[in-house]
Amino acid sequence: MDAVATLPWADVWGQDEAVATLQAAAADPAGMTHAWLITGPPGSGRSTLAAAFAAALIAEPGDENGMRQVLAGVHPDLTALRTEGVIISIKDARALVERSYFSPSLGRYRVIIMEDADRMVERTSNVLLKALEEPPERTVWILCAPSEADLLPTIRSRVRVLRLREPDVDDVARLISQRTGVNLAIAEQSARHAQRHIGMAQRLATDDAARARRDDTLRGVLSVRGVGDAVEVAGRVVQAATEDAKTLTAERDELERATLLRTVGIAEGAAVPPAVRSQLSALEDEQKRRATRSLRDGIDRVLTDLQSMFRDVVLLQFGRDTDLINRELESDLRALAAAWSPQRTMTVLDQIAATRRNLEQNVAPTLALESMLVTVASGRIP
Structure with a gap:
């Protein structure tokens, strides 16, 4: 054709x-x-x-x-x-x-x-x-x-x-490997961790730091044993999401600002005249809204990863281990599956889903995550 x-x-x-x-x-x-x-x-x-x-x-x-x-x-x-x-x-x-x-x-x-x-x-x-x-x-x-x-x-x-149909993990892995040249093992792991989200899989496959942050976050949540741990891990998650959001938006924000000033004929480093300040202020407001969305999207991705982890725990509790998303954590997840009841795991999953909904209603991210992690530690919704 x-x-x-x-x-x-x-x-x-x-x-x-x-x-x-x-x-x-x-x-x-x-x-x-x-x-x-x-x-x-x-x-x-x-x-x-x-x-x-x-x-x-x-x-x-x-x-x-x-x-x-x-x-x-x-x-x-x-x-x-x-x-x-x-x-x-x-x-x-x-x-x-x-x-x-x-x-x-x-x-x-x-x-x-x-x-x-x-x-x-x-x-x-x-x-x-x-x-x-x-x-x-x-x-x-x-x-x-x-x-x-x-x-x-x-x-x-x-x-x-x-x-639309959902692609298989192996299909996404082959696509990512073809697009980026990464080896198929990394592509498969990234496709699995991204739960077949093509854009996120490509980012994980090509960004060692992003893969490390994901692993650190999941292991941090597994280590939560009390309120103090919940507060510490929630702070780390929000900080990592904030830094990630800044990385994704900072270069674009600066380019947009430079383009606006160049369009209206203002040289780099020159004072911004009053007539242009309203346009610059409107651009900055839009960038702030984008940064807020980027941060919330980043935290939502963390919560999606946590859902995948505790979903794996439920599978193990019911004797299924053939389609785990987080195979790299299997020994830790098996230990958790043995220590918890399925009801407790489902309580945690319910609270993660509630936290995602709360974040869409503009609840403070740190407080929402702290509350969710207290449930992880105690097995009870606060």
């Missing part, structure tokens, strides 16, 4: 059935559904598939340049919301709705992509309802979320749902 024919879908991996469905939809304007919901776990490729579908919809068949513009996010008929805040704001939702009523300027369709649609509160969801129910003839909405249950029923009733 030639490059033009495969171009929109070249980066979509392991989702042949979904690709076939969307290819057929893009080729049939008469039967086109104008609002879609792509669901799948984090790392399953929802955003990549949404971008490929947008390219197939907007560009004429064979228009390689148009497809590349869409995939790069610079085509005038594509609007994509990739929120980096804790929630999607009503302001952002209204801007999307307003944009959706514009006719396509160059392509066949105007496409609106909303990633992380599960981050909408009810008021924000209500802003979208009419736009999803009665979109203009040549506008297509593509929402992305982990599952249908993450959106309101009123939203779900107005979209066509496309569910």
Whole structure:
């Protein structure tokens, strides 16, 4: 198959059935559904598939340049919301709705992509309802979320749902090894620890420090025996997540600031005139929101890792040891499985899930982790 024919879908991996469905939809304007919901776990490729579908919809068949513009996010008929805040704001939702009523300027369709649609509160969801129910003839909405249950029923009733499959660990490992050149053993371990999340698996495979932090965190939690240990380990987890978030955002923040100043003609190191300060302040506010989201995402990844560890303990308690996620800790997990009852392990898992929900409600991360680790130490919810 030639490059033009495969171009929109070249980066979509392991989702042949979904690709076939969307290819057929893009080729049939008469039967086109104008609002879609792509669901799948984090790392399953929802955003990549949404971008490929947008390219197939907007560009004429064979228009390689148009497809590349869409995939790069610079085509005038594509609007994509990739929120980096804790929630999607009503302001952002209204801007999307307003944009959706514009006719396509160059392509066949105007496409609106909303990633992380599960981050909408009810008021924000209500802003979208009419736009999803009665979109203009040549506008297509593509929402992305982990599952249908993450959106309101009123939203779900107005979209066509496309569910992605979860790849196998071995499939993810081969992909990561091919992409990065790391040996297959490291790729397999990373894919397993990331629970098949492709982006996270790639980061673990290529970052020795990230793998070491994960191992240190899990072993630290296993060492918790009382309130003092809980406080110490919670502090270490938050500190590590904070440093990780700063590493991920600092370079980007500085580049954005330099780009803004260069755009308005201010030389490096020169004083910022009052007329530009409001723009700089708005950028800094956005960066702070992104940093908050990055920190919470980092802590959520830690909690996901802890869930995988205590899930392994439950499996061992019921005599299953063939599909452990954290094989490197098997001897410690077997000791814990023998010392605890299954009920105690389930209590800890319930508290980890509750902690994840609490963090989404802006509970202080350190306090939330301390409370969760007290449950690990005692087997009882405080």
